[in-house]
Amino acid sequence: TCQVFGAIRDRGDGYSYHKFSGPVSGEIKEVLWSEPSKQNPNGKTRDFVAKPDYDYSYGVRDPKTGNAQDHQETRDGDAVSGQYTVLEADGTMRIVKYTADDVNGFKATVEYVKPDGTHR
Numbered sequence: 001t002c003q004v005f006g007a008i009r010d011r012g013d014g015y016s017y018h019k020f021s022g023p024v025s026g027e028i029k030e031v032l033w034s035e036p037s038k039q040n041p042n043g044k045t046r047d048f049v050a051k052p053d054y055d056y057s058y059g060v061r062d063p064k065t066g067n068a069q070d071h072q073e074t075r076d077g078d079a080v081s082g083q084y085t086v087l088e089a090d091g092t093m094r095i096v097k098y099t100a101d102d103v104n105g106f107k108a109t110v111e112y113v114k115p116d117g118t119h120r
Helices: none
Strands: 002-010 015-022 024-032 046-062 067-076 079-087 093-101 105-113
Touching: none
Parallel strands: none
Antiparallel strands: 002 015, 015 046, 024 046, 046 067, 067 079, 079 093, 093 105
8 A cells, every 4th residue: 555645736826636545445466367368468477366356546736837636545445436627718616426336337417616616
């Protein structure tokens, strides 16, 4: 498991950040393979598996270029959820919220918020 927290880079006129913890949790199991197969096409004889489990976020604010975006994602086993925002050229903030899992597949909703706070 790796953890990076609160790495902020501030240039005085903008900033960026990122945070990561993961990538797995729980018991790490060794898997032994005897020959190439569909699940093991490279013919590796030894591998490891564990529960995918991470939290990740990053963001940028650069008033000089107009770049403003954030992204946050969490994974717990086979379930992923997240959100990202992007400031579009006309000042509208695009907000995308998504989930993915083996039961419901990938689902996303998109929302647009104009500079005056109204939704389009």
